[in-house]
Amino acid sequence: MRLRQYQVDAFADRAFEGNPAAVCQLDGWLDDALLQAIAEENNLSETAFFVAADGRFALRWFTPVAEVDLCGHATLATAHVIFEHLAHAQPVITFVTRSGELHVRRQGRLLEMDFPAIAATPCALPEGMLAALGRQPLEVLAADDYLVVFASEADVLAITPNQAWLCQLDLRGVIVSAPGSEVDFVSRFFAPKYGIPEDPVTGSAHCVLTPFWADRLGKTTLTARQVSRRGGSIGCTLKGQRVALSGSAVTVMESELRF
Structure with missing residues (x-):
């Protein structure tokens, strides 16, 4: 099997700043153990996997050791890939995740993510x-x-x-x-x-x-x-x-x- 993968520096204005994330587009979900193995191989803080469906994108995030419920920088990186490399025409991307629907809006050179507020x-x-x-x-x-x-x-x-x-x-x-x-x-x-x-x-x-x-x-x-x-x-x-x-x-x- 061959899969295209991007490495994106998120929350960065130029390369080698911010937080690097790997982003991988799938046609359908692979076995969880394989997704975890890819994340371990990448050895970045997060690897994001997404699947397009009905105008939205199912999105999951994996650290080198576990899947997580929410990741901001890998969401930003995934939105960047969809806008920049997949030529997404709409101004807003909707992700379906373990933390519910998340929306990312393109605003000039910035991407704005709509996330839940969490009280400590x-x-x-x-x-x-x-x-x-x-x-x-x-x-x-x-x-x-x-x-x-x-x-x-x-x-x-x-x-x-x-x-x-x-x-x-x-x-x-x-x-x-x-x-x-x-x-x-x-x-x-x-x-x-x-x-x-x-x-x-x-x-x-x-x-x-x-x-x-x-x-x-x-x-x-x-x-x-x-x-x-x-x-x-x-x-x-x-x-x-x-x-x-x-x-x-x-x-x-x-x-x-x-x-």
């Missing part, structure tokens, strides 16, 4: 987290991931987490965040139990970060920067129970899978 609930600091992160947070909340809030961007940049400890977490991973010096807020994301020691840019984390910082800062339109080594910028707007996340993407590779 205050919780106690998990035992061992202080030592694992190496500094005292202002507060800790929980949703699909822990959200750990610090006083400054410098605190977030200085963290070198204990990856072995993070692998034992009951939740998916840890978002660390603080007010930004040049943007409204910054963040980093760690999920080693899913094969992602540090994700370069995490769209799904901003489903949590957007309502959190909108409440703290008293504004619904925010600028964000994920301050990983590669880095990436995200426009965030809270719209009731939804968030609009916007960014650009760049294709860096086209290849053919053979198996």
Whole structure:
């Protein structure tokens, strides 16, 4: 079998920034074990697979070790492929996913994703987290991931987490965040139990970060920067129970899978 695959840097204005994702179009769904094997072979934080059906696109996301319920950067990358390489004529793409219908709208050079807003609930600091992160947070909340809030961007940049400890977490991973010096807020994301020691840019984390910082800062339109080594910028707007996340993407590779 041969399949066309694209590698796209999402939340990036040029190659080798943002978060790389592999995107693969299928005529129909392959066995889940094969999809997982392809994702493991790619060894990127996410591989996205999509199938066109009735004007919409069924979409699934796999890390190197597991399928996930929601992934922002791989959704952005997939929309980029459909618009740029498959010449999709409509201004909006509808994806059918494990997190419901997701819509991506083309707005000039930017792609805007319509995602669910996810509320994080205050919780106690998990035992061992202080030592694992190496500094005292202002507060800790929980949703699909822990959200750990610090006083400054410098605190977030200085963290070198204990990856072995993070692998034992009951939740998916840890978002660390603080007010930004040049943007409204910054963040980093760690999920080693899913094969992602540090994700370069995490769209799904901003489903949590957007309502959190909108409440703290008293504004619904925010600028964000994920301050990983590669880095990436995200426009965030809270719209009731939804968030609009916007960014650009760049294709860096086209290849053919053979198996």
